[in-house]
Amino acid sequence: MAQRIAIIPGDGIGKEVMPEGVRVLEAAARRFGLDLELEAFDFASCDYYLEHGQMLPDDWFETLKDFDALFYGAVGWPETVPDHVSLWGSLLQFRRRFDQYINLRPCRLLPGIQSPLAGREPGDIDFYVVRENTEGEYSSVGGRMFEGTEREIVIQETVMTRHGTDRVLKFAYELARSRPRKKLTSATKSNGIAITMPWWDERVAAMGERYPEVAVDQFHIDILTANFVMHPDWFDVVVASNLFGDILSDLGPACTGTIGVAPSANINPEGTFPSLFEPVHGSAPDIAGKGIANPIGQIWSGAMLLEHLGHREAADAVVDAFEAVLTEGDRRVLTPDVGGTGTTEALGRAIASRL
Amino acid sequence: MAQRIAIIPGDGIGKEVMPEGVRVLEAAARRFGLDLELEAFDFASCDYYLEHGQMLPDDWFETLKDFDALFYGAVGWPETVPDHVSLWGSLLQFRRRFDQYINLRPCRLLPGIQSPLAGREPGDIDFYVVRENTEGEYSSVGGRMFEGTEREIVIQETVMTRHGTDRVLKFAYELARSRPRKKLTSATKSNGIAITMPWWDERVAAMGERYPEVAVDQFHIDILTANFVMHPDWFDVVVASNLFGDILSDLGPACTGTIGVAPSANINPEGTFPSLFEPVHGSAPDIAGKGIANPIGQIWSGAMLLEHLGHREAADAVVDAFEAVLTEGDRRVLTPDVGGTGTTEALGRAIASRL
Ligand SMILES: CC(C)[C@H](C(=O)O)[C@@H](O)C(=O)O
Ligand SMILES: CC(C)[C@H](C(=O)O)[C@@H](O)C(=O)O
Numbered sequence: 001m002a003q004r005i006a007i008i009p010g011d012g013i014g015k016e017v018m019p020e021g022v023r024v025l026e027a028a029a030r031r032f033g034l035d036l037e038l039e040a041f042d043f044a045s046c047d048y049y050l051e052h053g054q055m056l057p058d059d060w061f062e063t064l065k066d067f068d069a070l071f072y073g074a075v076g077w078p079e080t081v082p083d084h085v086s087l088w089g090s091l092l093q094f095r096r097r098f099d100q101y102i103n104l105r106p107c108r109l110l111p112g113i114q115s116p117l118a119g120r121e122p123g124d125i126d127f128y129v130v131r132e133n134t135e136g137e138y139s140s141v142g143g144r145m146f147e148g149t150e151r152e153i154v155i156q157e158t159v160m161t162r163h164g165t166d167r168v169l170k171f172a173y174e175l176a177r178s179r180p181r182k183k184l185t186s187a188t189k190s191n192g193i194a195i196t197m198p199w200w201d202e203r204v205a206a207m208g209e210r211y212p213e214v215a216v217d218q219f220h221i222d223i224l225t226a227n228f229v230m231h232p233d234w235f236d237v238v239v240a241s242n243l244f245g246d247i248l249s250d251l252g253p254a255c256t257g258t259i260g261v262a263p264s265a266n267i268n269p270e271g272t273f274p275s276l277f278e279p280v281h282g283s284a285p286d287i288a289g290k291g292i293a294n295p296i297g298q299i300w301s302g303a304m305l306l307e308h309l310g311h312r313e314a315a316d317a318v319v320d321a322f323e324a325v326l327t328e329g330d331r332r333v334l335t336p337d338v339g340g341t342g343t344t345e346a347l348g349r350a351i352a353s354r355l
Numbered sequence: 356m357a358q359r360i361a362i363i364p365g366d367g368i369g370k371e372v373m374p375e376g377v378r379v380l381e382a383a384a385r386r387f388g389l390d391l392e393l394e395a396f397d398f399a400s401c402d403y404y405l406e407h408g409q410m411l412p413d414d415w416f417e418t419l420k421d422f423d424a425l426f427y428g429a430v431g432w433p434e435t436v437p438d439h440v441s442l443w444g445s446l447l448q449f450r451r452r453f454d455q456y457i458n459l460r461p462c463r464l465l466p467g468i469q470s471p472l473a474g475r476e477p478g479d480i481d482f483y484v485v486r487e488n489t490e491g492e493y494s495s496v497g498g499r500m501f502e503g504t505e506r507e508i509v510i511q512e513t514v515m516t517r518h519g520t521d522r523v524l525k526f527a528y529e530l531a532r533s534r535p536r537k538k539l540t541s542a543t544k545s546n547g548i549a550i551t552m553p554w555w556d557e558r559v560a561a562m563g564e565r566y567p568e569v570a571v572d573q574f575h576i577d578i579l580t581a582n583f584v585m586h587p588d589w590f591d592v593v594v595a596s597n598l599f600g601d602i603l604s605d606l607g608p609a610c611t612g613t614i615g616v617a618p619s620a621n622i623n624p625e626g627t628f629p630s631l632f633e634p635v636h637g638s639a640p641d642i643a644g645k646g647i648a649n650p651i652g653q654i655w656s657g658a659m660l661l662e663h664l665g666h667r668e669a670a671d672a673v674v675d676a677f678e679a680v681l682t683e684g685d686r687r688v689l690t691p692d693v694g695g696t697g698t699t700e701a702l703g704r705a706i707a708s709r710l
Contacts, residue, residue: 076546082545082553083545083546084545084546084547084549084552084553086546087546087547087549088549092547114473115473116472116473116584116585117471117472117473117584118470118471118472118473118474119473137547137548138547138548138549139550140549140550142512142513142550142551143550144550144554149517150517150518151516151517151518152516152517153514153515153516153517154514154515154516154550154551154554155512155513155514155515155550155551156512156513156548156550156551157497157510157511157512157513158497158510158511158512158513159508159509159510160508160509160510161506161507161508161509162504162505162506162507162508163505163506189598189601190437190438190439191431191438191439191441191442192439192442192447192492192493192597192598192601193492193493193511193598194439194442194443194493194495195494195495195497195498195499195509195510195511196497196509196510196511197439198437198439199499199509221601221602222601222602222604222605222606223605223614223637225580225602225605225606225609226605226606226608226609226614227609229471229472229584229606229609229610230471230609230614242547243544243547243548246544246547246576246577247576247577247580247602249577250577250578250580250581251577251580251581251584251606253581254580254581254582254584254585255584259578259581259585282578
């Protein structure tokens with residue numbers, strides 16, 4: 001039976017990189033004989049919002065829930081729709097309603113990509129950020145009081161649950177255990193954020209008892225960001241709350257020079273609902289429409305999608321394909337962000353033709 | 356009349372770098388004929404806690420409130436006292452009760468210090484982080500429910516006030532206006548932290564109307580940390596909430612290779628209460644007791660203290676002194692973190708002898 005994949009390009013460069021993501025998915029499907037059925041949707045974009053006054057149709061949940069995976073581009077167009085409206089109306093709905101409680105983001109130094117860090121070589125940096133993806137600091141509880149006056153106050157509650165925290169920690173410990181170094185780093189801030197974060201530390205320690213093979217350490221988020229820059233080789237699997245994970249999974253790719261090409265997976269590990277795969281980069285209004293966005297973030301996310309659907313070999317082939325193109329370093333094919341003069345489409349085609 | 360400075364070494368390497376901070380302060384006072392009166396205190400340390408069951412004596416507020424400045428080393432010794440107990444019982448009390456609502460931290464590439472970023476030279480990176488220092492994410496409101504059960508939840512409220520936010524923004528805009536580039540960057544996360552942060556953006560915009568000469572931009576905290584690594588030259592003055600400022604003011608110095616030497620000022624601009632000056636680094640249990648901690652963070656904090664007390668010339672002389680020693684690069688004098696084989700004391704003496 002075919003596996004069904006919903007294609008949601010979204011906004012800005014999302015609409016430019018998605019065709020290349022699809023091109024490579026289809027090439028991989030042909031080569032490995034996979035039965036994938038792709039269906040495209042125009043919602044979860046600011047264009048849709050401008051037309052319909054909401055980011056998603058009323059029946060989006062029903063429409064999407066039986067897909068095997070969602071392949072998303074990027075969302076946000078602050079010139080016409082405020083970010084908190086577009087994001088809370090789309091991506092953050094998907095994450096919550098489809099209980100995609102793991103956000104998994106690899107940080108890896110790739111061949112042919114210039115790292116902003118001095119003296120680092122491919123192989124030096126290779127870790128995962130496992131981010132809690134449904135609760136924590138991204139809460140919808142709170143509000144304003146004495147609005148518009150000098151006494152105005154604004155409150156927002158961070159809400160962490162044992163249910164929500166333990167399942168992420170479990171995933172992170174298991175991922176760490178499956179890797180050669182078996183090392184887990186917890187991002188905390190228990191010295192300053194003194195209610196939720198000491199509790200987070202306790203849960204990390206409690207879960208650790210089940211995984212004696214895994215070596216655990218922890219850093220406060222401030223010095224942890226510093227260590228990403230100073231000692232990126234220290235890390236293997238890093239587990240973090242929603243906000244800390246958000247920060248670390250932009251900073252990590254930045255340290256490997258791959259912020260424009262980094263992928264991410266929003267996973268519902270039980271498979272009750274579809275998981276969602278999207279590049280880490282956003283809609284990039286500054287370069288949208290120019291046809292020069294790097295499609296590797298989308299393509300690499302497609303590889304994570306294939307792996308999630310059980311097609312390990314195809315996933316590896318996609319990664320090999322873009323690594324080969326990067327290593328080759330043909331400037332006519334590479335996009336400007338990685339030192340070339342090529343277009344989104346040229347790079348997408350070059351990668352697809354390797355498959 | 357003498358200006359009175361409270362000397363509070365604290366824990367770990369705080370006790371090792373403070374004597375050098377004092378040595379240099381005294382040398383500057385001699386050279387510029389300043390009338391400084393130094394008085395040392397053993398509280399606000401974990402040793403004090405172990406003896407007295409609290410971090411501070413009951414009358415600490417009365418004892419310290421009439422000092423002109425507080426010169427602090429570092430606090431925290433997690434082996435014996437949990438960080439949230441030691442920090443909330445000392446440093447965070449000072450910041451709040453003495454209404455030190457500005458935390459000011461320079462990020463500057465110094466001569467003779469190796470930056471982890473490729474191809475950056477002194478002069479390339481030179482900005483300030485202005486951090487809100489009394490409220491926001493560092494709140495004491497919240498708690499646990501269903502404790503010890505599977506249903507356990509933990510809540511912590513971020514509380515931002517117009518009073519608390521506007522005064523920090525004002526300080527940041529004025530600092531930006533006083534600098535040649537006149538540029539202010541606001542750290543936000545209004546796409547995800549959708550109650551407090553859109554409000555923060557509104558306050559930034561509202562305050563901006565009073566400072567038309569200042570060019571303002573904003574980045575979400577995730578991509579902002581990435582930009583610190585990729586484009587540190589973009590920044591002039593960065594203003595941020597308590598938590599975001601905490602992160603950025605560790606990451607910024609890390610990008611300049613100066614995490615061990617970065618200073619900070621916790622300022623009560625009105626002078627109603629004493630301001631507090633401390634290095635950014637912590638008590639560093641891993642190297643404490645070895646006599647190899649770099650004292651420049653403490654010494655540079657002393658320069659900020661001198662400037663705050665109106666002694667601009669003396670402050671500049673201290674900065675010139677440690678920059679000269681760094682530029683000279685005598686390995687016997689420099690501590691191991693900056694490529695030398697010297698001791699804390701040797702480096703402190705070398706700097707003092709320049710004054
Ligand atoms: C020790 C800790 C509570 C403190 C903070 O988070 O404010 C420190 O990291 C700092 O930046 O001064
Ligand atoms: C767009 C934004 C709401 C989102 C987040 O903060 O989760 C993004 O930064 C991400 O990391 O996926």
